[in-house]
Amino acid sequence: MMNTRVVAAGLRKRICSADDAAALIAPGMTVAMSGFTGAGYPKTVPPALASRIDDAHARGLDFRINVLTGASTAPELDGALARANGITMRLPYQSDPTLRDKINDGEMDYLDIHLSHVAQNSWSGIFGEIDIALVEVCAIRDDGKLIPSSSVGNNKTWLERAKGVILEVNRRQPLELEGMHDIYYGTALPPHRVPIPLLRSGDRIGERYLHCPADKILAIVETDASDRNNEFTPPDATSRQIAGNLIEFLRHEVAMGRLPKTLLPLQSGVGNITNAVLSELGAVGFAGLTAYTEVIQDGMLDMLQNGTLTVASATALSLSPSAFVRFAEHIGQFHERIVLRPQEISNHPELVRRLGCIAMNGMMESDIYGNVNSTHVMGSRIQNGIGGSGDFARNGYLSCFMSASTAKNGSISCIVPMVSHVDHTEHDVAVLVTERGLADLRGLSPKQRAQQIIARCADPAYQPMLQDYFDRACHQSFGKHTPHLLKEALSWHERYIETGSMRS
């Protein structure tokens, strides 16, 4: 017991195996787990639970649970439970291939909601009672307080709301994370809400630790496993071109006096394109920037190290293995300059609006009027989920959506006559970027937007088709404010389903 991270001696008697902890989870339970973008998720109890579920199913018994998390997790959580057909309902975000297939086969329910809404909806009882919180932490201090792990997510809410708690104490997470978290305990349900006293990305307004009453802790499992291992792929030429187009625009906005030289706090969705934007920002000479975002990826670590970024606020550290090693080796450099917060705060409408975030998110497709689909392939098949993109796009200062102009070797145009699903309405989309160019939609009417989007963002192979649709719609549409030909509006998606290509 000498090197245990369960420093609170009174709690050591709760230490048990993952199998014993998993045995506390019964069919029909709602289990709220830690984990955000492959960081800080429980690593041993979910696979043990999946085995239990497999055993039950082999014996002809029903065994499914509801799974709540921060955001996406990893194969040993979402993948294992989905493979076991162990989930009835999953929320609020996922990116696991096995889980995704189960959802799209109609075998389980998935609730895709704004990440900023999860905590308040949980408190207001919308998700029902939470039976078990299953949360990874770095350590349990002598005073019983919990040193959070590499993500905070909804852990504060889960620990408060759950009837019982299982902790995974992961010795692989660096103990030096202690003090990097800022857990704000000041939120409430209305009518008891007060202003959140955060003025700058780096402000610390809360506590360093998570609280959990000792008598709620049912089991503690000691683990030694790293977060999800996705090695970072360097940005490809298309991503770099998209990044270049966005950065040219940002420089123009600075030159016009519409943005400060240090920009405004950056929010950056997960992925190759946004990582390319981050890399390029330093290369072209931006310095002294700040980030107020959900996830710190490799690109932001580089920026913090080279001075492009002074401070980064997020709810998770989602680093590749090599970047994580670099982070751990130089953790002193990052300790004061990275703040990890509950996702209720990282994505809070009040704060996103006050700080004036520059929201940079990927999209699946946009239509010629600037409505954006972030979630549904061909209108019906969920990819991941809306995540925090709506939190930032709706309340941020500048809302940018980015994508390559085509997908699947050109068989899909990411600019279409009408999107097959809307996650971000025309009212919430300011800037669209592809490798072809950038459309600044601010202050434009629908028809003006269409002309910009077709000319600047669409792939040349699809431009004539889009222009033809728009021209005919301008003459034949029922109304001519947002011209559409309803018989054709979704025909590109129909054609793709039927022929494998949107090309006519």
Add this chain to the structure above:
Amino acid sequence: MMNTRVVAAGLRKRICSADDAAALIAPGMTVAMSGFTGAGYPKTVPPALASRIDDAHARGLDFRINVLTGASTAPELDGALARANGITMRLPYQSDPTLRDKINDGEMDYLDIHLSHVAQNSWSGIFGEIDIALVEVCAIRDDGKLIPSSSVGNNKTWLERAKGVILEVNRRQPLELEGMHDIYYGTALPPHRVPIPLLRSGDRIGERYLHCPADKILAIVETDASDRNNEFTPPDATSRQIAGNLIEFLRHEVAMGRLPKTLLPLQSGVGNITNAVLSELGAVGFAGLTAYTEVIQDGMLDMLQNGTLTVASATALSLSPSAFVRFAEHIGQFHERIVLRPQEISNHPELVRRLGCIAMNGMMESDIYGNVNSTHVMGSRIQNGIGGSGDFARNGYLSCFMSASTAKNGSISCIVPMVSHVDHTEHDVAVLVTERGLADLRGLSPKQRAQQIIARCADPAYQPMLQDYFDRACHQSFGKHTPHLLKEALSWHERYIETGSMRS
């Protein structure tokens, strides 16, 4: 000059006729006008301007301007300028039949944006320079400060941003309005934003008057005209049934402990249905409620008088002539209990979220998955605009959308397979209400939502068609998370355009 409301003697030399004031407005100018929901708009300069424009057009000259307002105005503003073909671009909201036709005929541009975004977008220069602010006020005080009129809207921003100012001083507006306004001068562009110190609907955090430097005032026109005259029609049976369904739900939420007995601050869109909700709330015994909304309609005046409502915050008083008489006669009763704010504050995301508004707005149609269309008839023809519905639906605590289940004598179903335009995504819609019933969508996956919406909200004549679509989509859809048949998804709208009915 004895009874002039231009008390500032030094400004009286700027008093002139409406024609002289209108002569200050040149072709191509951007003119930012007061006016919100038919209240507090300029009443004599716009018609004089329309005459000027008619004259210019008769002489073969080009004369069009850009018109910015708070929200909708009246026939003598939007109607007159539209009839004269005098508008190039109009924002952010309108409801005028002539103007609407011009927009839908493709003859002018209309920018339909969130009402909370107008001030910040104007400050950041997105709408270009503002040449003239044309603002109705109650009076000009001796110290040059302006007593605002029956609406505040964007007037603070217009007066600050415009190069020159024309004031209409309307002696028909009661001078006792003085002190009912709360003009908050604390907003800024990022990175200079701070928390807005408002904790309750009735809090006063600003000043009683609008500021305007004397040297910017180009002309003052004295007027004597009432606001738009729409007499109030009592709610019909359908509206009362919708209201009854929503109120039954609110009572249930109170009984379950999910809402306080005094509910949470009410936001109520304009119209017959929301007026019916307000009337019924008092009738069933609610008391001590508050409102944090855009517009105070007749229903809220009743509630303030009978004690159902303790305080109402809004940006405009939009009363019928008879209610306005009642308001003016008993203004002492209302003076401390009505607060009129800039629309930047009445609709501010930070405040809507903090207060936890119950957002109650009308809709045009919803689809079976809970996506709501508030603006576009058959996907292309704009009706009015999104107004503040997005501000409240997105950041409020409980987002409710209401409509009759059918329109046009049953030839249109307001529940459709897929909406033809999305203003409020599935992520932002909590409750749908028709006269048939109420669907509580919170915590439900798309397919669960569809079952609720079809069963509870749709008209019986359309229920089998919706159920048939959904059942077939569940089997044949490309993905089965949000099942759709793309060939049919918009066929109901196509059929309506072709045959005049959605019935098959």
